[in-house]
Amino acid sequence: xxxxxxxxxxxxxxxxxxxxxxxxxxxxxxxxxxxxxxYNSLTLICKDTVLDFDYLKPKLKEWxxxxxxxxxxxxxxxxLPVFYxxxxxxxLEEISGQLGLSVERIVELHSxxxxxxxxxxxxxxxxYLGGVPKALEVPRKSAPRPKVLxxxxxxxxxxTGIYPQDSPxxxxxxxxxxxxxxxxxxxxxxFVNVGDKIQFYPISKAEYQxxxxxxxxxxxxxxxxxxxx
Amino acid sequence: MLNxxxxxxxxxxxxxxxxxxxxxxxxxxxxxxxxxxxxxxxxLENNEKxxxxxxxxxxxxxxxxxxxxxxxGGAEMTVTLNDTAxxxxxxxxxxTGDILSYGKxxxxxxxxxxxxDGFNPPSVLGSRSFFKPITEQDTIKKMxxxxxxxxxxxxxxxxxxxxDSVLDKSVLEVHKGPEFKLLTDKQLSQLFYTDFSVxxxxxxxxxxxxxxxxxxxxxxxxxATLPGTIQLTPSGKLIVLMKDGQTTGGYPxxxxxxxxxxxxxxxxxxxxxxxxxxx
Numbered sequence: 001x002x003x004x005x006x007x008x009x010x011x012x013x014x015x016x017x018x019x020x021x022x023x024x025x026x027x028x029x030x031x032x033x034x035x036x037x038x039y040n041s042l043t044l045i046c047k048d049t050v051l052d053f054d055y056l057k058p059k060l061k062e063w064x065x066x067x068x069x070x071x072x073x074x075x076x077x078x079x080l081p082v083f084y085x086x087x088x089x090x091x092l093e094e095i096s097g098q099l100g101l102s103v104e105r106i107v108e109l110h111s112x113x114x115x116x117x118x119x120x121x122x123x124x125x126x127x128y129l130g131g132v133p134k135a136l137e138v139p140r141k142s143a144p145r146p147k148v149l150x151x152x153x154x155x156x157x158x159x160t161g162i163y164p165q166d167s168p169x170x171x172x173x174x175x176x177x178x179x180x181x182x183x184x185x186x187x188x189x190x191f192v193n194v195g196d197k198i199q200f201y202p203i204s205k206a207e208y209q210x211x212x213x214x215x216x217x218x219x220x221x222x223x224x225x226x227x228x229x
Numbered sequence: 230m231l232n233x234x235x236x237x238x239x240x241x242x243x244x245x246x247x248x249x250x251x252x253x254x255x256x257x258x259x260x261x262x263x264x265x266x267x268x269x270x271x272x273l274e275n276n277e278k279x280x281x282x283x284x285x286x287x288x289x290x291x292x293x294x295x296x297x298x299x300x301x302g303g304a305e306m307t308v309t310l311n312d313t314a315x316x317x318x319x320x321x322x323x324x325t326g327d328i329l330s331y332g333k334x335x336x337x338x339x340x341x342x343x344x345x346d347g348f349n350p351p352s353v354l355g356s357r358s359f360f361k362p363i364t365e366q367d368t369i370k371k372m373x374x375x376x377x378x379x380x381x382x383x384x385x386x387x388x389x390x391x392x393d394s395v396l397d398k399s400v401l402e403v404h405k406g407p408e409f410k411l412l413t414d415k416q417l418s419q420l421f422y423t424d425f426s427v428x429x430x431x432x433x434x435x436x437x438x439x440x441x442x443x444x445x446x447x448x449x450x451x452x453a454t455l456p457g458t459i460q461l462t463p464s465g466k467l468i469v470l471m472k473d474g475q476t477t478g479g480y481p482x483x484x485x486x487x488x489x490x491x492x493x494x495x496x497x498x499x500x501x502x503x504x505x506x507x508x
Contacts, residue, residue: 001407006450036252036453038477043453047248119451121477124254124363128451128477164254165362182253184353184363190253 002060004040008130008158010116014072016042017195022067027059037194038119038128077114077197079223080162080177082153083208084110088176095138095155095172107202109133110174115160115198125164125182125190129198132160144170151176153200164190175202178211179222197227230294230374231348237289237331240369241359241433242350243472244280250354251476257456258358259472261433261495262339263488265303268392269343272300272320272385279347280357282369284340286498288331289369291342293323295379298345304337304496305396319389337396337496345380360473401490402508406458408449408481416443416461420484420505425467429499433473436494441465445481454478457486469494 002019004012019042020035028035034045044060084107086092096103115129122128132155140156145168148154152163154171163169164181177200182190192198203211214220243266246259260266260283270279282289288306301308301317308315309330315321323329331340350357353364361367369375412420419442428437444465453476454460460468460480469486470478471494486494487508497503 001453003407003452008450030249034249034251036476038452039450041450041452043455045251045455119477120252120254121451121453122254122475124250124256126254189250189255189354194252 001044002042002064006040008039008118012040013037013116013118013195016040017072017075018070019064019067021072022070023063025070027063038121072195073193075193075195075197075227076224077199077227078192079199079201080179081203081207081211082111082175082177082200083205084153084175084202085205087205088149088152089174091141091172092174095174098138099135101135106136106174109136110155110160111200111202113199117192117194117196117198119194120190120192123164123167125192127161127181127192127198129160130158132158136160138172140170141172144168148173149176151178151180153177176208178208179215179220191222230376231344232292232294233289233369233371233373233375234292234328235290236369236371236373237284238287239285240289241283241285241367242280242348242369242375243283243358244347244356245278246358246472247354247356247360247363251453254476255354255363256360256434256473256476258356258360258363258433260341260358261472262303262341262395262492264395264492265339265392266341266343268318268390269300269302269341270347272318272387272390273298273343273345274383274385275343275345275347279343280349281344282342282348282375284331284342286334286338288334288340290328290330293327293329294325294374295377296325297323297377297380298383298385299323299329300343302341302343302392304340305335306340307332307335308340318392320383320385322383338498339495344377345383346378349376349378395489395492396496398493399503400506401493401503402487403459403484403490403505404487404508406482406484407452408445408447408461409483411445411447411481412483413443416445419443421507422504424502424504426502427494427497427499431497431499433471435471435474436469436497438467438469440467442467445483447481449479449481451477451479452482454482455485457488457491458482459484459486471495 036043115131119128148169156171243260246257430437
């Protein structure tokens, strides 16, 4: 594991992503190695458990020193639809009171921000998103719900995200996204990569139902734009 | 096909697990006691990736609908093949219609049933290991069928093996984890002198321990975790992540079990005791 300073910063994440690209292209074959980036750390996992750590440790330092500027892998900004409504946004009214903001204002703030994917974990396809506006910071619920529905969009502290499957969860629910975040039938089961950006946009119930059907039959195209490195 | 007459308490198909999807949050899965499984597959002269049945605590009753060869391993249970007792780490020939019945658990916690060329439920993301919702199934179900290939003739090079079992061990060897340096002298002595025991909260995702040590309040950013990572919570609880454990976590990772220690722990059940030893 390689660690950077204990901060949530895009520049650190970019360094990590560049280092991964450099290692993949020059030294560590993707068939033999897994690369798990998150916030300020990179964990390298070798398929062959017999590993000469004493050899690799100084090598990694050396490689990091000489890597220079590397173009990271192409990154995308994804636009994801959210049906912000009391039907699925079970906590919208409550946090509206807690934050002193109208439901409309919460939706506006949440969908006008652009979030960075700092990590994927906890559940398959669960994104750790950074970039929640200060005005929307609200503590997680004191008692977690035993079941949060797949697709639910939640807010907790400095984080927001989508539950990729039914799961227990303690985040404040504000809406539901009809696009599945994880699909085992695809070679790449999760279209998002660490380092990508996410923007949410509000949709109506009719659009939610339409997108849900489109997603089920596999014809929903997720809007994306390529980000400059 | 293998016909499931009784599924047992928690019986799953497991192989060596999923590789290459941890950056998307997919746990590795795979056999909890990989040491015992490797012996089973070696005796059958199988590829190491061949899938076996992982049988937890209470075993199944199974009817074979094709000829094949099997080997049992891992936990010790009273098992009969058409009413004749069978033992661990011996190759047995199976004829169509044979019935294998698991009885009482006598030692360990997880038993394995290996079959010539492995069980073949669908492979999802490179592995046949059950893990819902990556796979549709979480456990084998009554009256369901599990595919395998027929094998009529097999001359094993070795027909039985004396295995230096993981069942009797009560020392878990550990490496220092990334946050080991945060531990105080008091925590260190608690970690390496306490006789720990497995809490009731133990499953394929994680084992919690009954004894608590001084907690750690350090707040850290979420980072990768592995099977065998031992986390220390602010309240002093120790959580050992197992094969279905989540791929990231936010608690200090103080220790990391060796591969063999994972197998040793996988054979422990609620209340069983052990100590940690730094490797």
